[in-house]
Structures are given as C-alpha cells and as structure tokens.
C-alpha cells in the first residue's frame with residue numbers, strides 16, 4: 001500500500017549568532033514548535049546550539065561562507081552586523097532555494113528573521129515567502145531606533161557632546177534623556193544610524209514579533225502599532241513560557257552549590273552579559289566596594305571582558321582571599337537558575353534586554369550599569385518607569401558600589417523595590433498564562449499563519 005505522506009508546516013528562523021539574540025530566537029522556536037510547526041534554524045555558522053539535544057526536533061542549516069562567533073568578538077557588534085548583511089544576502093538565497101527544493105513536501109509558513117538579519121529580505125522577496133521581523137530588544141528601544149533613524153547625524157552629534165543637553169529629556173521620549181538613547185560605543189554614530197534605519201524598516205514583512213509584554217511597555221507598543229503598517233505581536237517574555245537552553249558558553253554550575261549555602265536574599269549577583277566590557281579601574285573599584293559592603297557576591301567575569309586581561313589576574317591577592325570567604329567568581333553562570341535561587345537578593349547588570357526580563361520574571365531588583373545601546377534605555381525604564389532598579393551613573397568608585405549594594409540588600413528602600421519587583425513578576429506571569437495578553441498575542445500570531 002502506498003504510504004501517505006503528512007504535510008508539515010515549517011517556520012524558518014534566522015537568528016543573529018550572538019548570545020542575547022540566539023537565546024530569545026530559540027525560545028520562540030520552542031514556542032512555535034509547541035503549536036505544531038516544524039522548525040528550521042538557519043545559522044551563520046555551526047555552533048553549540050545546533051548540537052544541543054534540546055533542539056533534536058529542529059532542523060539546522062548553515063549559511064555558507066558567513067561569519068563566526070570569533071568574528072563577532074574581533075570586529076565588534078556594529079561592524080559584524082554590517083559585514084554579515086553585506087556578505088550573506090546571496091548565500092542565504094541559495095540556502096532557502098535548497099530548502100525549498102529538498103523540503104518539497106513542506107509548506108513554509110514564514111521566515112522569521114532577527115531585526116538585525118535584514119539581508120533575509122532579498123531571499124523572501126525572490127521566493128515570495130511570507131516574512132516576519134523578530135525584535136529581541138524592547139518595544140521602547142525599537143521606538144528609539146526609529147526616532148534616531150530620522151535624526152540628522154551631524155546636529156545630533158553636537159547635541160550629544162553638550163553636557164547640558166545630555167541630561168535633558170529627549171522630546172517625545174519621556175523619561176528618556178539624550179544620554180539614555182541607544183547610541184553605541186562600538187562604532188561611529190553614522191554607522192549606528194545606518195544600522196538602525198535598516199532594523200526599523202520592516203520592508204514587506206507581514207508582522208513584527210516583540211519579546212515583551214503589554215504590562216511592561218503598553219505606550220511604546222501602542223506607538224509602534226500605530227507607526228508600523230503591520231500587526232505587532234508582544235508575546236514575551238519568552239523565557240517563562242518556552243525554556244530553551246542555548247548557551248554559547250559553558251555554564252559553571254558549581255555556583256549553584258555555593259548559592260545553596262547562602263542566606264535568603266543575601267547575595268548580589270553580578271553579570272554584564274555577553275558583550276559588555278569593563279576596564280581594570282572599574283573592576284578594582286567594584287571589587288573593593290563589594291568587599292566593604294559585607295554582602296556575599298556571585299560575580300561572572302567573562303574571559304576577555306576586561307581589555308588587556310585574560311580573566312581575573314588584575315584582582316589583587318587580598319581580594320582573592322575575600323572571595324574564598326564571602327564570594328564566588330565564575331566565567332559564565334546558568335543565569336536563569338541563579339536569578340531563580342532564593343539566596344539571590346539583587347542583580348548588578350548591564351541591563352541587556354534578556355537579563356532585564358529574566359530579572360523581572362524572578363522578581364529580583366537591580367543595580368543598573370548599562371554599557372551601550374538599548375541597555376541605557378532599559379536601565380532608565382528599570383529606575384524610572386518600573387522603579388525596581390537603581391542606576392549608577394558617571395565614574396564608578398568603591399563608596400558608590402558599597403552604598404548601592406547595601407541599599408539594595410540591607411536597607412528599607414531595597415525591600416520596597418523588591419516588593420515592586422515581585423508585583424511586576426506576578427503581572428508578567430499573568431500575561432504569559434492562558435488568557436493573558438502575551439499568550440493571546442502568540443495565539444493570534446499562530447492563527448494569522
């Protein structure tokens with residue numbers, strides 16, 4: 001008897017090969033897979049993600065001749081994105097052509113590409129495939145990029161150099177000041193604006209998915225919905241609904257055993273994500289501030305994050321003795337598990353969007369020290385809109401570090417902030433549950449497919 005072949009509906013995902021982008025894209029893949037779609041992930045190189053058993057149901061493809069993770073470290077994010085978009089257009093077309101040829105029993109429902117992988121557009125246009133833009137940053141950061149893509153680079157640069165203007169609220173973006181706008185330390189303003197104008201151009205995409213929730217950013221989402229000609233689906237934070245481990249670095253789980261020995265809400269967890277850098281001077285101020293605060297600390301020092309050092313060799317011997325008594329340093333932590341741990345009372349963060357929503361999702365208040373880009377927007381929102389963070393601005397000194405840690409973990413103000421963080425966690429959990437706004441938004445997106 002002739003075997004009847006079942007037709008699958010496939011979604012093709014195109015993530016940026018950087019931790020903060022791969023993670024939410026793989027979570028989106030899991031969420032869509034749970035709704036019955038087959039998933040193909042197109043990577044710019046083969047990496048740890050494709051070999052993980054957590055994604056054994058997914059199909060992986062590599063764009064030939066593309067860049068690698070070490071290119072990202074060497075070029076920096078801005079040049080990396082520009083180069084990737086230059087060189088991948090033709091090879092991605094080839095990839096999709098091959099997929100369509102091989103998977104003739106599959107319908108491709110759509111290609112979902114990271115907003116920074118805008119080279120994808122040429123292929124979807126050629127093969128007339130529906131496409132969707134996935135924004136892994138906040139809706140507010142999207143709004144800011146859209147505003148910045150329309151400013152005049154020259155006069156904007158003059159404003160940004162004026163210390164008085166820097167502290168002013170940017171017209172139409174309250175409470176963001178000029179200095180909170182997502183400018184980048186990784187390249188000149190002209191190329192930042194060029195990249196931004198590409199990321200906010202949704203071209204012929206039929207929808208935009210955002211890893212955020214309306215309880216976090218209702219007015220920015222409404223503004224985006226009004227501005228873009230296509231539906232905007234806020235379906236996040238995805239890490240709560242669709243756990244999808246996709247660490248590009250090896251996690252050191254020994255820190256969880258160390259946390260098990262600490263008192264509830266006593267530990268400050270410090271991590272600056274996958275790209276932020278810290279100079280030796282700030283690292284030393286931080287070390288002495290932590291030392292003077294008398295609180296236990298778990299510190300992620302990513303190898304290569306202190307320019308000129310391999311790892312922690314610039315920390316003095318005396319501090320290393322303190323670490324053995326009251327601290328723990330790792331190269332990379334299982335962050336979600338750490339934030340969920342009852343011993344963790346605060347998170348010192350660079351405020352990347354994933355770290356921000358992961359902290360909110362666990363009700364952990366934050367010390368915000370943004371480094372670049374959208375992290376500045378997130379830090380301002382944490383402090384001024386959600387009021388669950390305190391931002392450290394200007395030069396870092398050990399007294400400020402000590403005060404901030406005590407404020408968060410010991411003082412009454414920190415306890416108030418923790419209460420607000422727990423309230424927000426509950427709102428977020430409601431939004432991803434059945435009937436909640438993010439859950440309904442995901443269903444609406446799936447139905448639209």
Ligand code: UDX
Pocket residue numbers: 019020021023136137138247271272273274275276300331332333334335336351352353354355356358373374375
């Ligand atoms: C980058 C940008 O910095 C960020 O602002 C943007 O929104 C996404 O791209 P990144 O700097 O890596 O991301 O920060 P973040 O968005 O916070 O993502 C870091 C991810 O790495 C998080 O999911 C976090 O859980 C994970 N992580 C971090 C670990 O698993 N272990 C660690 O030790 C540190």
